[in-house]
Amino acid sequence: xxxxxxxxxxxxxxxxxxxxxxxxxxxxxxxxxxxxxxxxxxxxxxxxxxxxxxxxxxxxxxxxxxxxxxxxxxxxxxxxxxxxxxxxxxxxxxxxxxxxxxxxxxxxxxxxxxxxxxxxxxxxxxxxxxxxxxxxxxxxxxxxxxxxxxxxxxxxxxxxxxxxxxxxxxxxxxxxxxxxxxxxxxxxxxxxxxxxxxxxxxxxxxxxxxxxxxxxxxxxxxxxxxxxxxxxxxxxxxxxxxxxxxxxxxxxxxxxxxxxxxxxxxxxxxxxxxxx
Numbered sequence: 591x592x593x594x595x596x597x598x599x600x601x602x603x604x605x606x607x608x609x610x611x612x613x614x615x616x617x618x619x620x621x622x623x624x625x626x627x628x629x630x631x632x633x634x635x636x637x638x639x640x641x642x643x644x645x646x647x648x649x650x651x652x653x654x655x656x657x658x659x660x661x662x663x664x665x666x667x668x669x670x671x672x673x674x675x676x677x678x679x680x681x682x683x684x685x686x687x688x689x690x691x692x693x694x695x696x697x698x699x700x701x702x703x704x705x706x707x708x709x710x711x712x713x714x715x716x717x718x719x720x721x722x723x724x725x726x727x728x729x730x731x732x733x734x735x736x737x738x739x740x741x742x743x744x745x746x747x748x749x750x751x752x753x754x755x756x757x758x759x760x761x762x763x764x765x766x767x768x769x770x771x772x773x774x775x776x777x778x779x780x781x782x783x784x785x786x787x788x789x790x791x792x793x794x795x796x797x798x799x800x801x802x803x804x805x806x807x808x809x810x811x812x813x814x815x816x817x818x819x820x821x822x823x824x825x826x827x828x829x830x831x832x833x834x835x836x837x838x839x840x841x842x843x844x845x846x847x848x849x850x851x852x853x854x855x856x857x858x859x860x861x862x863x864x865x866x
Contacts, residue, residue: 615801617651624650624774629792638798643669643676643777644791650776653802656684658770658816660804661823663736663747666696669777669793670729673698675784678795679776680735684769685810688714692744692767694735696728697721697783698793704728705848708746708754712765718859720754721849722842732798739767741817742829752831752839753846757864764861770807840866 616636623630626649631640641649664680676698683691691711696704710718726733736747744767746754758766777795779786786793803823805816819825831839843866852862 614799617800620653620655620800620802621651621773622654624652624776626650633796637800638796640794640796641775641777642792642794643779644793645788648776648778650774650778652775653773655802655804656770656772656807656810657682657802657804658807658812659740659821659824660802661736661738662773662802662804663734663799664775665732665734665798666728667730667732667796668696668704668728669698669795671790671793672700672787673704673790673793674700675779675781675786676793677776677778677780677783679774679778680797681774682737682739682767682771683774684767684771686769690767690769690771691716692737692739692746692771694737694746706748706753707849710744710756710767712767715765718756718851719849720847720851722753722846723848724748725846732796734799738823738828740824740828745831751842752835753842755831755839755865757861759861759864762860764859768812770810770812773802 614637617632617639618636626641626647629642629647629649633640639651641651643649662682666680668678669676678696679694681691681693683689689711690713691709693707693709695707695709697707698704704724705721706724707719707721709716734747734749738745742758744756745752760766775797777793805821807816817824852858
């Protein structure tokens with residue numbers, strides 16, 4: 591029943607809401623490899639890329655440009671098998687000593703038991719992890735993972751359903767991403783995520799949807815044009831969730847939230863109340 595409701599929310603939001611699918615363009619139009627060339631394969635006239643991980647190496651790619659605001663997304667199909675310890679990602683990141691970062695991190699497990707971890711880094715400070723369970727098997731088919739970033743809020747979407755909100759609360763001393771960021775994607779492993787079963791390797795992740803709706807940042811500097819309402823993602827309708835989106839967001843939080851940094855300590859950080 592819960593998955594049926596979320597499917598209905600996603601259908602309504604995709605039909606009438608603000609989330610859109612990234613268009614299909616050749617991968618090399620907007621992206622370049624970071625590492626793992628021998629663990630990468632372009633497919634279907636560059637409208638799809640497969641990156642893989644084994645004991646020798648993983649792979650990663652990044653956008654050719656940095657951006658100062660936008661609506662960013664990928665369609666992803668995650669590795670199957672036993673993916674304990676395997677982390678598949680799509681994120682935005684700046685390249686400074688004290689970086690900003692907005693994460694989608696898929697933490698593997700046995701079968702379809704992935705957790706989606708999101709995180710926010712501002713001025714080099716992270717520690718804002720949230721984890722949700724997914725209401726579908728992310729290894730069976732491609733799904734849309736998107737985020738909107740403007741001067742008012744960041745919103746993460748899964749198949750058009752908002753799953754996290756991070757408001758601009760600089761007025762109360764909370765950091766907010768204000769640095770130009772590039773789009774990146776990778777597959778890797780970390781000891782904190784578990785011990786991989788290397789007999790299951792290679793672990794293969796597939797990505798599609800390489801069009802980018804973003805405001806390019808000249809020389810990695812965000813100009814005033816990146817806050818312009820002429821860009822759809824900066825328009826007033828994207829300053830907060832609409833009632834339909836808010837209902838879907840609360841449904842995800844109530845039914846699928848597995849970990850929330852806001853509930854760990856004796857006192858919630860100041861931004862938490864406005865991000866619910």
